[in-house]
Amino acid sequence: MNLKAILIEDESNSREILRNYLKKYCPKVDLVGEAASIKEGLKLINNNDLDLIFLDVEMPFGNAFDLLEQLPERSFEIVFVTAYDHYAKDALNEHAAYYLMKPINIDELIKAVAYVFEVKEKENKLQESVLNSKSKGVSGKLTLPQQDGFQILNVEEILYCKADDNYTEIFLENKKILVSKTLKYFEEALSDFPFARVHKSYLVNVNEVVKYRKGKGGSVVMSNGKELLVSASKKKQFLSFFD
Structure with a gap:
């Protein structure tokens, strides 16, 4: 299983860096598109069945949260990528899977992708099989x-x-x-x-x-x-x- 992903980031240099990192260090990510604005990003999201979005916070004519307000229902995971740590709380409120700070640390990027991959793998297995709880008894x-x-x-x-x-x-x-x-x-x-x-x-x-x-x-x-x-x-x- 590979993760079908897009990248939404207004800075071309930042897109290039992340694109190259993903290609070199995260082979299970299939980057199927890139966008430089909220409008372009929304179009990509609507035209693809996605597992993961790498999302910059601050962009021209709005920010990541303006985009997410237009997507009340979504099944993909979000990894925020930003130079500003004060958005962390808002990212958690938007149920982000991971929060990456610029400049991107390769080890953190690998961890973020591994986390999303494991979650998606488990979700897919749950959809395709009868639920078998591994939980212990609750007697007590x-x-x-x-x-x-x-x-x-x-x-x-x-x-x-x-x-x-x-x-x-x-x-x-x-x-x-x-x-x-x-x-x-x-x-x-x-x-x-x-x-x-x-x-x-x-x-x-x-x-x-x-x-x-x-x-x-x-x-x-x-x-x-x-x-x-x-x-x-x-x-x-x-x-x-x-x-």
Whole structure:
């Protein structure tokens, strides 16, 4: 499997450098087009079934986020390439798979491509086969601290946990429980069970996932019908729970 990719960058010299790096160090990337503007980039995206876009942030007549606003539904991964580190948070919000700083470090470029390749490979396998969870059983108990003591909860009852500042909402089939602990606390407490941190705000019981959707970063549908976002940076970890 190769990654079908395009490059959107307004500086011809930067395009040439990245093009040459990809050809020399990333043979599994098929660069099928280049664009120097948002308009050209949008045309390329609409005319190709893509796996990956290398996207500069600042361009004439707009920026990368203006382009992405026009693409609410997308199945390709994004690697931002920019000379400005202050866009990192916005890139994460747009579910970027990787954030490369100029001048491009070859090792980082190789890591970015390897990450996207692994994610796409896992997604393709999931589409073509019956899901076989590699997760361990969820039999166990969890104590939830409360003002007057603690509550004991069967781990298998938990559908997912949601961050709420320094609190965590624990969602069960028919109710939710608010606990004065961070989501990080529960991520560690449940590390021996099949729970995946799919987003900065969500920790899910993998056995309660009934559907996975590709998209910006992807999303999962839980057994109660709730759809939760999957961050691009968390996608590989989540997909690793399946063959």
